[in-house]
Amino acid sequence: MKIHSLLLIALSLLLSLPLTGCWSSLELRDAAIVSGLGIEKVKRQTYRLTVEVISGKNTQGSASANKSNRILFTKSGHTVLSIERNMIRDVKRRLIFTHAKSLVISDQVAKEDLFWLLDTWVRDQQPRLIAYLFVTPDSVEEVLEQSSANQTSASAEFPLSTGAENIRFISNYTTPTILEFLKNLFEPTNTAYLPMLRIKSAQSGQIVEYSGTAVINHDHMVGELNTKQTQGLVWLINKEMGGAIDTFSPVTHRRQALEVTGEKTDMHTLFAHNRLLVHFAVHLKGTVAEDATGQDMDQPAANREMEQAIAKQAQDILCDTVRTLQHQKTDLLGVGLHIYRTHPKLWHKLQSHWDEAFAHAKITTRVDVVIQHPGLIRSIYPHLPLSVPSISLPK
Amino acid sequence: MPLEKASRWESFFATMITLPIIGHAVLVSLLVRTVGRDEWLAVLITTPLAAALVYAIWRVRKEDPQATFPALAKKLLGRPLGFVLTLVLALYLLFLSMSSIAFLVDFIQISFFPETPTFALVLFFALFCLYAIFKGTKVILQTAIVLGISSLFTGSTVTMMSSPMKDFGEWLPFLEFGLKPVGLGVWVVLSMWAELLFLLTLPFEDTNPPVYLKLWIISIAINAFMTITPTMGVISLFGLGFASMLTYPTEETTRIIHLFIVDRFDIYGLMLMTFGTYIRTTLYFRLGFDLLFPPKQKQVRSTFLRIVMALLFALLAGIAYLIAKQHVRVEQILLLYTLCGALILLPFLLLVILWIKNKLAARQIALKTS
Numbered sequence: 143m144k145i146h147s148l149l150l151i152a153l154s155l156l157l158s159l160p161l162t163g164c165w166s167s168l169e170l171r172d173a174a175i176v177s178g179l180g181i182e183k184v185k186r187q188t189y190r191l192t193v194e195v196i197s198g199k200n201t202q203g204s205a206s207a208n209k210s211n212r213i214l215f216t217k218s219g220h221t222v223l224s225i226e227r228n229m230i231r232d233v234k235r236r237l238i239f240t241h242a243k244s245l246v247i248s249d250q251v252a253k254e255d256l257f258w259l260l261d262t263w264v265r266d267q268q269p270r271l272i273a274y275l276f277v278t279p280d281s282v283e284e285v286l287e288q289s290s291a292n293q294t295s296a297s298a299e300f301p302l303s304t305g306a307e308n309i310r311f312i313s314n315y316t317t318p319t320i321l322e323f324l325k326n327l328f329e330p331t332n333t334a335y336l337p338m339l340r341i342k343s344a345q346s347g348q349i350v351e352y353s354g355t356a357v358i359n360h361d362h363m364v365g366e367l368n369t370k371q372t373q374g375l376v377w378l379i380n381k382e383m384g385g386a387i388d389t390f391s392p393v394t395h396r397r398q399a400l401e402v403t404g405e406k407t408d409m410h411t412l413f414a415h416n417r418l419l420v421h422f423a424v425h426l427k428g429t430v431a432e433d434a435t436g437q438d439m440d441q442p443a444a445n446r447e448m449e450q451a452i453a454k455q456a457q458d459i460l461c462d463t464v465r466t467l468q469h470q471k472t473d474l475l476g477v478g479l480h481i482y483r484t485h486p487k488l489w490h491k492l493q494s495h496w497d498e499a500f501a502h503a504k505i506t507t508r509v510d511v512v513i514q515h516p517g518l519i520r521s522i523y524p525h526l527p528l529s530v531p532s533i534s535l536p537k
Numbered sequence: 538m539p540l541e542k543a544s545r546w547e548s549f550f551a552t553m554i555t556l557p558i559i560g561h562a563v564l565v566s567l568l569v570r571t572v573g574r575d576e577w578l579a580v581l582i583t584t585p586l587a588a589a590l591v592y593a594i595w596r597v598r599k600e601d602p603q604a605t606f607p608a609l610a611k612k613l614l615g616r617p618l619g620f621v622l623t624l625v626l627a628l629y630l631l632f633l634s635m636s637s638i639a640f641l642v643d644f645i646q647i648s649f650f651p652e653t654p655t656f657a658l659v660l661f662f663a664l665f666c667l668y669a670i671f672k673g674t675k676v677i678l679q680t681a682i683v684l685g686i687s688s689l690f691t692g693s694t695v696t697m698m699s700s701p702m703k704d705f706g707e708w709l710p711f712l713e714f715g716l717k718p719v720g721l722g723v724w725v726v727l728s729m730w731a732e733l734l735f736l737l738t739l740p741f742e743d744t745n746p747p748v749y750l751k752l753w754i755i756s757i758a759i760n761a762f763m764t765i766t767p768t769m770g771v772i773s774l775f776g777l778g779f780a781s782m783l784t785y786p787t788e789e790t791t792r793i794i795h796l797f798i799v800d801r802f803d804i805y806g807l808m809l810m811t812f813g814t815y816i817r818t819t820l821y822f823r824l825g826f827d828l829l830f831p832p833k834q835k836q837v838r839s840t841f842l843r844i845v846m847a848l849l850f851a852l853l854a855g856i857a858y859l860i861a862k863q864h865v866r867v868e869q870i871l872l873l874y875t876l877c878g879a880l881i882l883l884p885f886l887l888l889v890i891l892w893i894k895n896k897l898a899a900r901q902i903a904l905k906t907s
Binding site: 153157240267270271272321324325326327328329330479482483484486 | 647648649651661664665668706709710713774775776777778779782789792793801
């Protein structure tokens with residue numbers, strides 16, 4: 143019995159030992175943690191990969207305290223795996239991609255070979271599908287270099303992905319993760335969109351700005367939307383989480399701004415006389431952020447006037463977006479997907495020439511704006527006369 | 538080794554921890570590729586069939602609740618056919634045990650440890666399993682209760698955490714490719730329900746057999762739910778197109794979830810897969826072994842049988858190692874697994890034979906009394 147107990151204890155200890163670490167464990171000092179990647183095409187079948195590695199150096203209190211703890215490494219090659227492994231010769235450590243949250247690809251790569259990186263990215267068990275993918279017409283290396291310049295330390299390691307996660311405060315850029323991007327691409331319409339980055343000159347130096355959206359159709363980039371058009375896209379696909387619309391009052395020609403707190407878009411489709419008819423009803427709600435008209439925003443008339451002005455502004459943006467997408471023959475609005483889900487037989491008829499059908503479809507939009515409240519004050523301007531507010535029935 | 542019986546709760550939790558490994562992780566990729574969005578319909582169609590299956594198993598078992606299966610088979614079919622049936626069932630259970638190891642190791646290598654040699658994973662896991670096998674069916678079933686309760690409650694957390702990311706519009710269109718994929722899906726899911734044959738080999742411990750049936754029916758309902766939710770959840774998250782490209786779609790679901798300090802929740806998927814496979818491997822092996830070497834009522838511990846047990850398990854682990862070395866072999870074993878769904882007819886066959894025997898016996902009694 144004693145031998146049996148001893149054997150049991152020995153076996154338990156023996157089996158517990160491997161639980162302390164895995165076979166191929168990697169010490170942190172031997173690992174280079176990658177926070178972002180950039181891909182550019184150098185020539186046919188040759189790509190340049192730039193990785194930004196978190197350096198781990200303590201720069202607190204030093205002259206370079208504002209600079210992020212990141213180092214960029216660049217290498218060229220034919221496949222992602224060969225470049226990444228060859229990079230070890232420069233980095234002197236194994237690259238770890240488990241924390242890489244942003245991928246920046248040049249517009250040339252987006253136009254010619256979008257899946258060059260994504261194939262390896264999705265196959266390997268290190269990278270994450272919840273990372274963000276960006277397209278840039280500028281130098282990828284410079285975008286990565288400048289993206290964390292002038293950043294606070296909190297976001298210095300992951301500036302691009304941190305910005306993408308603040309979408310709830312502004313809605314004129316899109317932030318699909320790689321998962322959402324691939325999901326869209328694998329849908330029957332085979333279209334998707336990606337946010338774009340541009341380098342802008344500012345007083346403090348160069349900064350990287352989210353600017354526009356890359357339009358992807360059948361696995362490559364076919365065009366882009368500017369910032370305003372991206373705003374329209376966000377509304378049409380029901381991705382608005384918070385943002386702002388500003389306009390000028392048609393009566394007083396003074397500025398007004400609405401802080402958007404919610405949005406709902408309804409889509410209705412009809413196929414008649416060999417033509418597709420689509421109608422988008424966009425319902426926006428928000429609160430008054432600024433009103434230079436000096437009106438009392440408690441009054442229904444003033445409210446209505448501002449709602450109509452904002453609705454007209456939004457309507458113009460939506461029409462511009464729809465026009466651009468139809469011109470690019472790319473259905474990013476989910477019309478094809480809606481038809482596929484609700485009328486699969488009709489979809490199978492239209493599938494082979496869907497891009498043309500979408501380009502020639504009659505797409506109309508309507509915007510309804512509701513102002514929830516004017517904020518803590520009714521008007522900032524002191525010339526408002528004191529009076530009993532009039533009571534009117536709600537519309 | 539003494540005869541071991543299962544209480545109602547042990548049998549219930551055994552079904553709750555063994556079947557979901559297949560329905561939750563292993564079969565999902567195949568279901569997405571064959572049935573697609575209509576997987577829920579295939580599962581719903583098979584659920585009453587599974588309920589009929591457990592009724593047939595229970596009814597056959599009730600004939601002699603305390604007897605071992607070889608004795609029961611001999612009673613129903615006679616010595617030669619009873620032996621053949623016992624052998625078939627034993628081989629099936631041993632196949633399930635072996636394939637469970639292969640599925641787990643393949644899963645771990647693809648999702649977590651691509652550089653760890655296959656033999657290290659198989660050996661490490663097999664040693665743990667061997668210990669449980671030596672302990673016996675009763676201990677394994679009691680372990681299954683603990684693991685089953687924990688997985689039952691924690692499993693719903695993944696559903697809750699991934700819900701905000703789901704697009705339920707992906708469930709449409711309905712029956713896009715007609716009923717043929719649903720038929721294929723029914724066949725695939727039936728192969729999962731066929732695993733319930735192991736209940737035939739468990740003698741009842743409780744003296745009130747109807748409670749077993751009630752719990753088994755509840756288990757069928759919960760397992761059906763647990764088979765629908767991961768596949769449809771995966772389609773809702775990734776869309777059918779992208780989901781059909783993934784090797785282990787449900788693991789990918791947990792990879793995109795992060796919970797406070799747990800940056801990646803796939804560790805939970807690994808845990809659950811390991812727990813369930815541990816019970817599957819040990820329980821099925823032990824039950825299969827006991828069919829080949831039936832335990833006698835008052836038999837003392839036999840060193841010879843333990844050695845045979847260890848050698849047989851080592852053989853199965855070796856086969857699992859060879860299969861797990863290449864993913865294509867794992868896919869082939871999975872297809873073989875689905876073919877074993879034909880064994881689902883066995884309990885119904887036994888029930889028919891039992892009914893005929895009872896009818897003949899009743900007629901003979903009636904003739905004698907008249």
